[in-house]
Amino acid sequence: xxxxxxxxxxxxxxxxxxxxxxxxxxxxxxxxxxxxxxxxxxxxxxxxxxxxxxxxxxxxxxxxxxxxxxxxxxxxxxxxxxxxxxxxxxxxxxxxxxxxxxxxxxxxxxxxxxxxxxxxxxxxxxxxxxxxxxxxxxxxxxxxxxxxxxxxxxxxxxxxxxxxxxxxxxxxxxxxxxxxxxxxxxxxxxxxxxxxxxxxxxxxxxxxxxxxxxxxxxxxxxxxxxxxxxxxxxxxxxxxx
Amino acid sequence: xxxxxxxxxxxxxxxxxxxxxxxxxxxxxxxxxxxxxxxxxxxxxxxxxxxxxxxxxxxxxxxxxxxxxxxxxxxxxxxxxxxxxxxxxxxxxxxxxxxxxxxxxxxxxxxxxxxxxxxxxxxxxxxxxxxxxxxxxxxxxxxxxxxxxxxxxxxxxxxxxxxxxxxxxxxxxxxxxxxxxxxxxxxxxxxxxxxxxxxxxxxxxxxxxxxxxxxxxxxxxxxxxxxxxxxxxxxxxxxxx
Numbered sequence: 001x002x003x004x005x006x007x008x009x010x011x012x013x014x015x016x017x018x019x020x021x022x023x024x025x026x027x028x029x030x031x032x033x034x035x036x037x038x039x040x041x042x043x044x045x046x047x048x049x050x051x052x053x054x055x056x057x058x059x060x061x062x063x064x065x066x067x068x069x070x071x072x073x074x075x076x077x078x079x080x081x082x083x084x085x086x087x088x089x090x091x092x093x094x095x096x097x098x099x100x101x102x103x104x105x106x107x108x109x110x111x112x113x114x115x116x117x118x119x120x121x122x123x124x125x126x127x128x129x130x131x132x133x134x135x136x137x138x139x140x141x142x143x144x145x146x147x148x149x150x151x152x153x154x155x156x157x158x159x160x161x162x163x164x165x166x167x168x169x170x171x172x173x174x175x176x177x178x179x180x181x182x183x184x185x186x187x188x189x190x191x192x193x194x195x196x197x198x199x200x201x202x203x204x205x206x207x208x209x210x211x212x213x214x215x216x217x218x219x220x221x222x223x224x225x226x227x228x229x230x231x232x233x234x235x236x237x238x239x240x241x
Numbered sequence: 242x243x244x245x246x247x248x249x250x251x252x253x254x255x256x257x258x259x260x261x262x263x264x265x266x267x268x269x270x271x272x273x274x275x276x277x278x279x280x281x282x283x284x285x286x287x288x289x290x291x292x293x294x295x296x297x298x299x300x301x302x303x304x305x306x307x308x309x310x311x312x313x314x315x316x317x318x319x320x321x322x323x324x325x326x327x328x329x330x331x332x333x334x335x336x337x338x339x340x341x342x343x344x345x346x347x348x349x350x351x352x353x354x355x356x357x358x359x360x361x362x363x364x365x366x367x368x369x370x371x372x373x374x375x376x377x378x379x380x381x382x383x384x385x386x387x388x389x390x391x392x393x394x395x396x397x398x399x400x401x402x403x404x405x406x407x408x409x410x411x412x413x414x415x416x417x418x419x420x421x422x423x424x425x426x427x428x429x430x431x432x433x434x435x436x437x438x439x440x441x442x443x444x445x446x447x448x449x450x451x452x453x454x455x456x457x458x459x460x461x462x463x464x465x466x467x468x469x470x471x472x473x474x475x476x477x478x479x480x481x482x
Contacts (some may be wrong), residue, residue, distance in 0.1 A: 011438055014278040015407075015455060016268040023283070027257040037255040039290070042264070042281040046440075049280070072422045073439040074429050104419075111422030146443060166256075178345075181313045181352030188315050197252050197286075198314040202387055214256060 002035045002163040005057035008042040009050055009069035009078050010145060021147040022067040029154060034163040035063065046071055050081035055138065058085070063161060065154075068145025070135070072111040083119035092116040093124040127156045143172060162191055167218040169225040172207035174239040176200065180209055183231040191224040193217065207238050243276045243404040246298035250291055250310035250319050251281040262388040263308040270395060275404040276304065284311055291322035295381065299326070304402060306395075310387025311376070313352040323378055324360035333357040334365040337374060368397045386453060408459040410466040413448035413479040417441065421450055426471040432465040434458065448479050 013020045023040045030037050038061045041053040050069070057064045067077030067191055083090045096116035104112055118124055122142075124133035134153045135142040140229065143150045173180060177200050188196050194215040201208055211228065215221045229237055247267055254261045271278050281301050282294040291310070294317035298305045308318030324331045337357035345353055359365055363383075370376045375394045376383040382398065384391045414421060418441050429437050435456040442449060451468065456462040468480055 011436065012440060012453070014268060014281070015436075016265070016272040016278075017438075017453065019265045023259045024257070027255060031257040036259075038285065040255070040281075040283040042283075044279065071439075071441065072418045073425050074422070075438055107419075109419065109423070112419040114422075115419075146441065149443065176354040177313045177351065178348075178356075181315070181355075182350070184314050195252065195256075197258075197316055198312075199253060200312065200387065202390065212253070212258065 002063075002161070003036045003038050003061040004030050004063040004065065004161075005038050005061035007050065007053045007057055007064065008040060009045055009066060009081075010042060010073070011045050011165060014044060020067075022145065022150050024069070025147070025151060026065055026154065028157060029163070030167065033158060033161045034165045035161055036166070038239045045075045045077055046078050047081045049085065050093045050188070051076060051085045054082065054085040057130070058140070062139060064140045066140065066142050067150055068143075070142065070144050072114045076114070078142060079119060079135075080139055081116045081120055082122075082142055085139060085140075086119060086121075088120040088122075088137070090117050091120045093118045093122075094135070095126070096124050125157070130156065164216055166214055166216060167221045169213045169221050170241045171211045171213075171225055171228060172241075173209045173211065173236055174207060174238055175232065175236045176208050180211070180232070183228055184211065186231065187224055187228045190227060191215075194221055194224040196224065242400070244279050244302040244316065245271050245304040245306065245402075246279050246302035247281045247282060248294045248305065248307045250286055250307060250322075251283065252316070254283055255285060263309075263384070263386065263391050266388070266392060267306055267308070267395065270399060271402070272407065274399060274402050275406045276402055277407070277465055286316045286318055288318050288322045288325065291319060292326045295323060295326040299381070305381045307371070307381065307383050309384075310392055311383065311385045313355045317355070319383060320360060320376075323381055323383055326381075327360060327362075327378060329361040329363075331358050331376070331461065332361045334359045334363075334374070336367070337365050339456045366398070371397065383397075393418075404470045405457055407455055407457060408462045410454045410462050411482045412452045412454075412469060413464055413482075414450045414452065414477055415448060415479055416473065416477045417449050421452070421473070425452065426468055427472065428465055428469045431468060432456075432461060435462055435465040437465065455456050 012018050033120040043049045043053050069076050087094045097170050119137045122137035126133045141176045145151050213224045246417045253259050284290045284294050334357050360378045363378035367374045384394050434452050438453040440451045454462045
């Protein structure tokens with residue numbers, strides 16, 4: 001199974017200074033790649049809490065992505081946390097260090113040298129036309145928190161995560177959940193490999209409930225949708241997508 | 242210490258069908274109330290994973306809020322998970338059941354009766370002018386996932402969480418993080434009770450780094466900002482907020 005988990009490192013998100021864009025971006029990307037996202041943990045810039053979240057994510061998903069906490073300042077502790085989660089040391093990536101030396105010369109202070117830090121055994125991947133490397137250690141990809149940089153980094157490596165697509169159908173009902181529930185139960189029992197979600201609306205939308213069907217088999221997803229349709233009066237289905 | 246944690250229950254968020262609005266809303270509200278948000282966990286509609294997240298949140302925060310998974314369908318499992326996290330049974334709230342009986346009469350099927358479910362010993366609080374009760378068990382508040390309903394529910398009870406405010410200052414610098422880092426380190430060391438964050442920009446903003454100072458003592462927050470200002474050339478500070 002191709003599964004993923006995300007650790008968002010960010011006091012700025014927990015303190016509501018900014019709204020996280022990276023979790024939703026990665027969720028969309030992973031979905032398009034056919035990867036099932038199993039959890040997102042948003043934690044403070046504190047090494048023990050990041051290590052704890054990383055270990056849980058590593059235990060529950062094939063791929064782990066971190067967002068944020070990379071850089072030269074005191075609140076950038078993600079590299080240290082990833083290293084600790086794997087029982088590794090923090091070292092300097094030699095190619096990055098070389099580039100920093102060329103770029104900063106005599107101004108290469110200890111803070112700027114932190115930009116070359118990487119967990120021991122990790123990779124810093126450079127790509128033509130991009131200044132920053134994408135960092136990873138085994139199945140953990142370490143992405144920057146600045147949304148434009150995270151998107152740029154992920155886009156360079158996204159194709160390596162692509163697997164069989166997840167197919168999806170949706171039915172929109174004029175019935176409420178209280179009337180649909182028994183038919184949903186029957187559909188869930190009949191199609192265990194299809195993930196079925198029920199989402200009520202209480203606003204002026206044209207439907208009262210949207211039911212979604214997700215699965216790896218396009219035929220089975222469509223069958224599950226057909227099965228539910230057949231159990232309710234035809235007029236109760238407003239549309240299918 | 243007044244701290245909080247949020248468990249967002251939602252396959253629809255992990256599968257990128259919708260972007261979560263409830264985590265950011267509660268983060269803003271809690272911040273305004275002076276409550277420190279320690280973590281947000283977004284997990285699937287699966288009882289064992291919700292129970293696990295709840296236990297972790299209960300161990301690390303004074304108040305826990307859940308978002309989503311309430312309702313009459315198969316994917317609404319939050320009440321069961323909260324009950325299980327406390328070793329309780331799921332029971333029917335009698336007042337809610339009475340209201341459902343009046344409202345549905347003979348159409349009160351098992352699915353609709355689930356709307357009256359509550360963990361044993363929990364509270365269903367009704368407020369004048371609102372149809373739905375706000376559910377809670379001890380320090381866990383159980384909120385619906387539909388954003389308008391979550392906001393309505395939280396707004397009715399928000400004042401009970403208010404504590405001393407968190408004060409905040411921000412400095413905007415024309416210097417990069419590599420130049421600021423040593424001065425930030427000195428400030429962090431000098432003002433341990435002030436949370437200091439450093440946020441670089443790589444776009445066309447008028448500043449290269451925003452530094453934030455948060456704390457319960459307004460005087461100390463201002464002192465920390467003054468201390469950092471005094472360590473850099475006056476021209477490096479673009480503005481203070």
